[in-house]
Amino acid sequence: MGAGVLAQTARASGDITNGDIAILRWLAAAEIIETDMWQQYNELGGIQDSEVPGGSGNEAFTDALEVLDEDMPVYVHDNTDDEISHVAFLNGFLTSIGAQPVNFSQFRTLPSSQATGAQQIGRLTNLMHLNVDTSWWLRYRSSHNPDFNFVFPQFINISNRPGIPPVDLPSGSDEIQAIANTAAFHFAAIEQGGSSLYSSLALKATNLTVLRIIVSIGGAEVNHFAIWHDKAGNAPAVTIPGSGGVRFPDMEDFNGNQTKQNNLIMPEPCAFIENGLPVCSVIRPTLTPNAGAHHAFHAFSASGIFLGQSQAFINELSSLASNADAAQRQL
Numbered sequence: 009m010g011a012g013v014l015a016q017t018a019r020a021s022g023d024i025t026n027g028d029i030a031i032l033r034w035l036a037a038a039e040i041i042e043t044d045m046w047q048q049y050n051e052l053g054g055i056q057d058s059e060v061p062g063g064s065g066n067e068a069f070t071d072a073l074e075v076l077d078e079d080m081p082v083y084v085h086d087n088t089d090d091e092i093s094h095v096a097f098l099n100g101f102l103t104s105i106g107a108q109p110v111n112f113s114q115f116r117t118l119p120s121s122q123a124t125g126a127q128q129i130g131r132l133t134n135l136m137h138l139n140v141d142t143s144w145w146l147r148y149r150s151s152h153n154p155d156f157n158f159v160f161p162q163f164i165n166i167s168n169r170p171g172i173p174p175v176d177l178p179s180g181s182d183e184i185q186a187i188a189n190t191a192a193f194h195f196a197a198i199e200q201g202g203s204s205l206y207s208s209l210a211l212k213a214t215n216l217t218v219l220r221i222i223v224s225i226g227g228a229e230v231n232h233f234a235i236w237h238d239k240a241g242n243a244p245a246v247t248i249p250g251s252g253g254v255r256f257p258d259m260e261d262f263n264g265n266q267t268k269q270n271n272l273i274m275p276e277p278c279a280f281i282e283n284g285l286p287v288c289s290v291i292r293p294t295l296t297p298n299a300g301a302h303h304a305f306h307a308f309s310a311s312g313i314f315l316g317q318s319q320a321f322i323n324e325l326s327s328l329a330s331n332a333d334a335a336q337r338q339l
């Protein structure tokens with residue numbers, strides 16, 4: 009009965025178009041992917057409870073995350089809980105209007121971490137070889153906007169690095185701290201991507217209830233990004249030398265540097281809509297080529313999370329993304 013009321017409400021506010029359904033299906037897909045990543049993080053570094061069951065925690069990884077902020081395990085847990093709710097809601101809504109929900113069960117084939125705390129189940133995503141996009145750190149401190157063809161370099165080069173411990177590692181070691189730091193920058197990278205994605209797709213929705221869903225879940229992504237942006241700035245200096253290594257700088261070195269200082273986490277006003285208009289503090293980018301579904305699909309792929317995934321999965325994802333970007337507001 010609840011679902012029937014939902015569908016009625018949606019229909020009463022205008023026809024739900026095929027474009028609307030394509031947007032919601034892509035967002036369900038993106039949320040399933042997000043959830044798979046967050047679940048892996050939570051099993052090892054989050055609070056362990058019945059609200060987000062599955063793992064049993066990894067002390068060395070949790071300790072390393074807590075170096076950034078003692079509340080990190082709570083935030084990891086709650087971000088995971090939020091993503092699970094986004095998947096359940098989007099698929100529940102799709103079902104309620106007679107549309108096909110998204111299910112990737114058959115593609116959960118990637119291995120779990122062998123570290124203490126991880127469930128041994130098939131995963132959708134691979135967190136062992138991450139290329140973390142850290143350009144958002146510079147982007148949100150800049151008055152430039154990628155929607156005006158401005159390209160930002162990386163803040164920290166994190167290439168082919170694990171975001172979770174693949175095996176048990178010594179507590180307090182540089183290796184585990186570098187993994188926790190990588191995770192922290194990855195958390196923000198995921199959620200800033202979600203912030204741009206939802207803003208971009210909102211512009212293509214026709215039905216008001218669908219628009220309400222997109223802007224309301226999108227707001228939660230922005231909320232997550234803001235928290236992780238702040239926490240990433242607490243990552244301690246640590247260097248893993250050699251090829252395949254990584255260097256996290258001493259954040260104190262950037263004090264007084266507007267483009268990098270760690271507490272400048274409020275979005276710097278930037279170019280928006282048109283050159284010549286006053287700069288504005290906004291989510292950036294939001295145009296389809298820079299922030300839409302296909303952009304998100306490519307960002308996911310470039311980050312290494314689909315390493316080992318089947319071509320069938322990549323094809324299905326790509327097709328869902330194309331359909332979402334093709335949606336047009338019909339008013």
Ligand SMILES: [Fe+2]
Pocket residue numbers: 039042090091094202229
């Ligand atoms: Fe989400």
